[in-house]
Amino acid sequence: MNCLERKVLDMVSVDEAVDILLEKVNIERIIEEKNIKDIYGYIVAEDIVSDINIPPFDRSPYDGYCFCADENKKRYEVVQTIYAGDIGGKIESGECAAIMTGAAIPDGADTVIKKEDVKYIDGFIEFECDIKKGQNIVLCGEDVSKGEKILAKGDIVDSGSIGVLAYAGIEKIKVFKRLSATIINTGSEVINPGNKYENGKIYNAGGYILYSKLKSYRADVSDIVLCEDDIEKISDTIEKNMISSDIVITTGGVSVGDKDFMPEVIEKTGAKIIFRNVDIRPGGLCIAAVKNNKLIMCLSGNPTAAVSVFDSVISEFLNVTSGKGKKKKTQAIFKGRFDKNSKRDRYINGYAYIDDTKLYVRANDDCSRKARMFSGIKSNCTIRIKSGTKPVDGDIVDIIPFPEFI
């Protein structure tokens, strides 16, 4: 039994939890070919190289005239007109061609002058300004050269990449199929937003925040399913949803109450528990289990507790499993103060920003209330408040940026 396996059923650290998930859960990563119109936000599954130069030929950036420049000569005979898309004939010494923006520079020409800088008189252009040989020509391959890498495996496709792929004439590329997930919110007290409020009930914040967090990590979430506190019903719901999902996340029922059934539920599904509880505040109560290489992650019913495990552990698992790779540790300069001491590392919502090339982070959570979902609004990272520390202005802290930060 190695060190990882020995600790498996104890409370684990964030790093251990991530390592165990990555070692024990082996979701099959499917690669699919998709049209570039449909790949925004997908993760690239292979390096993509341009087969052509962009632009593919020397071209004119202006409507004007092109010729072989003789720096002392200020008068050229206009012998042809070249439109964008046309190939012009060779230009001889003393000749020029009227050329439109985007048209290919013909053989023999090496210089362009703008239309408004010349006078056209009886088939000739004349100008007074000085010209420089080679001016006003966009060179072949100036933007992207043939053989240059456009995207690397693991890159996230953004709109800029789609523009360059299109420029290079690439219609389809291979991307990783998105991970699929289902959220099951247990608890007979939980009702979905949109329903009339009833005394004693609570709206399903946990389901909705996890839904959007999963989406921000590029997972396809099929559903938010409510399930009452009943071992049979919860395990059936998990098993049914595991058929179509790589990841099932549940909330509720992981503490020690009379209806905290998740350990029995997991046993009933036949899944193997790979760790229980992460050594963090808030929360940390959870059960991670694996069945058929898929992940069942049972989080706390308390949404802030569920989110702290998601942000610290599940986010990194999703980064690696989705094909993006491990995130580098990020550190920022703390602004403000956080006055609450904790025996465990505490993960709180923060807002990171760059000022004068330095990365700062401000705590969105002033620690004045225990369960503060409100601090999630306008957060773009989670801040790790190391156990036993109370950071003040200027201290260096670890942060985990959310996808929306990058």
Ligand SMILES: Nc1nc2c(c(=O)[nH]1)N[C@H]1C(S)=C(S)[C@@H](COP(=O)(O)OP(=O)(O)OC[C@H]3O[C@@H](n4cnc5c(N)ncnc54)[C@H](O)[C@@H]3O)O[C@H]1N2
């Ligand atoms: N005797 C002890 N009791 C508790 C302990 C403990 O150590 N000993 N730990 C407490 C802490 S801390 C937490 S956190 C909770 C965790 O409990 P569970 O994960 O089993 O979650 P539930 O009891 O089902 O719910 C907790 C809380 O959250 C509300 N809830 C549930 N689902 C949702 C949802 N989808 N959206 C919004 N709110 C939800 C639920 O009504 C409860 O108020 O255990 C403590 N108890």
Ligand code: MOO
């Ligand atoms: O685990 Mo709890 O988060 O302290 O409410």
